[in-house]
Amino acid sequence: MAQVANPIIKRALVSVSNKDGIVELCSILTTEFGIEIISTGGTLSTLKDSNVKAKDITEFTGFPEMMDGRVKTLHPKVHGGILARRGLDEEVMDANDILPIDLVIVNLYPFAETIAKKDVTMEIAIENIDIGGPSMVRSSAKNNKHVTVIVDPGDYSLLLEEMRNNEGFVAHEKRLSLAQKAFTHTANYDTTISGYLSSITGEDFPDRIFAKYQKREEMRYGENPHQKAAFYIDETKPVNGLGNAIQLQGKQLSYNNIADTDAAYECVKSFQEPTCVIVKHANPCGIATDKNLTEAYEKAFKGDETSAFGGIIALNRPLDETTAKRIVDNQFVEVIIAPGVLDAALEITKSKENVRVLDTKELGSPEVGNKILSVTGGLLIQNTDNASISLEDLKIVSKRKPTDEEINDCLFAWKVCKFVKSNAIVYAKNNQTIGIGAGQ
Known part of the structure; x- marks a missing residue:
């Protein structure tokens, strides 16, 4: 020059x-x-x-x-x-x-x-x-x-x-x-x-698309230790979720932490009642809904205690003191994400200083818009899967008509299935997963 x-x-x-x-x-x-x-x-x-x-x-x-x-x-x-x-x-x-x-x-x-x-x-x-x-x-x-x-x-x-x-x-x-x-x-x-x-x-798929991302932080490494990685925020989508979460404590999030936490939080957004989702390797391993958050967590944890070890916990209610104590007493956890964290709960989680606690302030709605997958030489883009199945969509074809409880569990399991890598098998009872099989 x-x-x-x-x-x-x-x-x-x-x-x-x-x-x-x-x-x-x-x-x-x-x-x-x-x-x-x-x-x-x-x-x-x-x-x-x-x-x-x-x-x-x-x-x-x-x-x-x-x-x-x-x-x-x-x-x-x-x-x-x-x-x-x-x-x-x-x-x-x-x-x-x-x-x-x-x-x-x-x-x-x-x-x-x-x-x-x-x-x-x-x-x-x-x-x-x-x-x-x-x-x-x-x-x-x-x-x-x-x-x-x-x-x-x-x-x-x-x-x-x-x-x-x-x-x-x-x-x-x-x-x-x-x-x-x-x-x-x-x-x-x-x-x-x-x-x-x-x-x-209202164009779903315009002839040209332009991305707009802001680098939030560089990761220690990517999916594997020899890979470099960084986390970018989509500035065109001001939604409540991982992108605007505040980390209250714990080590720096890893590439895999972010991928798994996003999967867990998007899943828990789909449920109206107090719900806990536990994810391991981007797949749910335990999900439960109950009258309060503590019971929902206990049921989700018991759905697969082995896989829950070192997993990601997502909640659709603010993390309270009782639930926080159950979590730290029960298991080793990488990340807890919730739409709010009470001060008393944070005092409990501080006893496990490496646990990453994320606060999104508000739960927000399930993601809308398009999902993008990078492939060699291009992108695959599709609408976000926001389809839901209600009681009106069901057609009873069995000789025995299922009970109301069984139908409710069926709808619960269908909701879980969407977040399990295909082909998915989900066993559920009393708004609790009993077994989840991914890639079947």
Whole structure:
């Protein structure tokens, strides 16, 4: 790569939705480095309210904001200043009264947060699609040879450190890294918008799909010790489950822990009454429903005490003190996941410090949407299996009509079958699994 000049930052354009830390940053940029700040709308008001010197974008461009703020930074003086190639475009810039912009600090309208609200309308969602912001981000990322772009408030300290270490500029290696982050940021933003509109139009399988995942953590290893692995969160599905669970105690989750815990928790969501699901190697080995959580756990554990050892326990009620004590007294367990953990229960589980305790706060509904399976060279996608069997679906063909209790156990076993690897055999009695056979 050819040697790239490192321009001193003299002028910055600042327009952010997330105002965290922006006053402190701009105050340092103006007082310590003498940088001219150009800003817009709410950001400008925030800076001026804190006595941070900043110029209105309309004064900079000589053109007013219009259409209720829809058009304010889409102007040649803005994008010309960002995209200008230093040492090459000065003549054009002088002829058109365009000043160079060396630093762009932008984060976008909170579209993902907006559509996550239950009462959001199409009109509100559309108005939260940022146009000018992504345009400035992309322009500055493209021209990383001359311009620094910041899209994450978490990078404010990095920016200041670089400028202090380099007498007012950011090294090109860092600018390039920040540009990559900026393009990822806008790509994720557009993917969220595309996904939302696809959900509105009702397309199950569009011609093209775009994934949007955020790395939550790297695993110690994958399914086997020689494999590397990481856990990514699907940001397009704000559902209650493993992805948003809070770990209250225990060792770091392993790759296999996460796979098994997800299987257990999605299974327990299918039951209305207090239920416990115990999973080993991604298959249920004990499931039971009862009048309270403690009894449900005891019955699930007795369904297969041997397989339950070192298993995953999922509950559809908050973990209480009595249930927690039964669990730690009965068995070695890798993970306990529940929609809430009482303080008294956590005091009990702390006696087993390696046990991973996860709190999802709310149970949530069974997963909806599509399931994705990676295959060599592509993906298999199908609708999530949310089919259920009710009493009305049953047709009695035997000579002896089953009792109400037997029918209830049959429906219970059918519900379990969905979460057992095919072909599945489930024996159940009194809302308790007696035997589960996977891959039969």
